[in-house]
Amino acid sequence: MGVSYGKLMMWFFLLSDAFTFSALLITYGLVRSSHPAYTGEVENFVFSQAYWPIPEKVFEAVPFLHGVVLPLVFVGIMTFILIMSSVTMVLAVEAGHRMDRAAVEKWMVWTIIGGLAFLGCQAWEWTHFIHGNAESKAFAGGATGAVLSWNQYGPQDFADFFFFITGFHGFHVFSGVCLNFLIYFNTVTGVYERRGHYEMVEKVGLYWHFVDLVWVFVFTFFYLV
Amino acid sequence: MAHHEEHSHVTVIPPDKAKIKKLWTVAGILGVITAFEFLIAFTLHAGPLKTAIFVAMTIVKAAYIVGEFMHLRYEVKVLIWSILIPMVFVAWMLVAFIYEGMAISTARLF
Numbered sequence: 453m454g455v456s457y458g459k460l461m462m463w464f465f466l467l468s469d470a471f472t473f474s475a476l477l478i479t480y481g482l483v484r485s486s487h488p489a490y491t492g493e494v495e496n497f498v499f500s501q502a503y504w505p506i507p508e509k510v511f512e513a514v515p516f517l518h519g520v521v522l523p524l525v526f527v528g529i530m531t532f533i534l535i536m537s538s539v540t541m542v543l544a545v546e547a548g549h550r551m552d553r554a555a556v557e558k559w560m561v562w563t564i565i566g567g568l569a570f571l572g573c574q575a576w577e578w579t580h581f582i583h584g585n586a587e588s589k590a591f592a593g594g595a596t597g598a599v600l601s602w603n604q605y606g607p608q609d610f611a612d613f614f615f616f617i618t619g620f621h622g623f624h625v626f627s628g629v630c631l632n633f634l635i636y637f638n639t640v641t642g643v644y645e646r647r648g649h650y651e652m653v654e655k656v657g658l659y660w661h662f663v664d665l666v667w668v669f670v671f672t673f674f675y676l677v
Numbered sequence: 678m679a680h681h682e683e684h685s686h687v688t689v690i691p692p693d694k695a696k697i698k699k700l701w702t703v704a705g706i707l708g709v710i711t712a713f714e715f716l717i718a719f720t721l722h723a724g725p726l727k728t729a730i731f732v733a734m735t736i737v738k739a740a741y742i743v744g745e746f747m748h749l750r751y752e753v754k755v756l757i758w759s760i761l762i763p764m765v766f767v768a769w770m771l772v773a774f775i776y777e778g779m780a781i782s783t784a785r786l787f
Contacts, residue, residue, distance in 0.1 A: 454753035474767045478774045485778030539704040550690035661746045672735040
């Protein structure tokens with residue numbers, strides 16, 4: 453098919469991985485559309501298990517800005533971080549084509565930093581989602597926040613899908629950071645220079661872009677729609 | 678032995694400015710689309726139009742990531758289609774299940 457065996461297999465692995473993510477998002481679509489939607493004015497929105505929550509009312513906190521209502525800003529920052537790390541990855545691939553070891557090292561370091569930054573953001577977001585905050589309107593007599601068996605923000609399924617979908621994606625980011633580090637290590641030790649090509653950077657690059665691609669869909673279907 | 682042969686026979690090709698510029702342009706487009714989505718999120722009321730805009734923007738972003746960053750646009754046709762055709766079925770499945778969910782939602786009312 454005009455590509456090497458390794459790249460072709462990476463493409464087919466990514467296709468199968470796309471099926472898994474699609475399964476999660478399709479199930480999310482089914483369950484969400486089977487719940488009643490909130491129909492009132494956005495300003496009057498309160499958390500209730502009677503309808504599906506508006507995402508911008510759930511995700512409105514930003515680290516270090518306690519009590520400030522900034523809907524979707526933090527998730528916007530996370531999206532930006534992931535897009536940037538995708539750019540640095542493609543620049544590492546480009547440098548690999550030119551056998552420019554120093555440039556591959558530089559761009560791989562930036563890609564790893566981007567991946568770690570995203571994971572850090574997600575850890576904060578999970579913590580915030582699980583604990584809720586004191587000002588948020590909890591159900592009468594209930595605790596704030598959400599876990600797999602309790603959800604302040606709306607129907608239980610909402611919290612469960614949040615944990616499964618962003619968790620599965622976060623695990624892919626974590627695996628990607630590990631693979632990126634492996635590539636960086638092999639570049640620094642001159643493995644690819646001795647091999648005469650940097651195709652491994654390309655293959656792992658495909659995986660890393662795929663992780664960014666999945667986030668684009670999660671961002672739309674979980675946070676925007 | 679190994680430390681002698683390094684740096685000797687590797688020819689580093691200088692960067693292709695036009696290619697790198699194009700990659701940054703794609704990144705810029707992705708950033709602008711995301712910013713536009715943000716704008717839509719707070720200016721339009723929830724409804725089919727808003728959802729349609731978000732889905733369209735998502736497909737454009739996905740096309741840029743897969744086409745340019747993952748280089749699929751420049752691969753042979755057979756590879757492009759063997760990736761795209763299965764995803765078309767997945768997209769149909771998503772639509773079908775959302776309709777199914779809406780039907781369940783209506784059925785629950787009675």
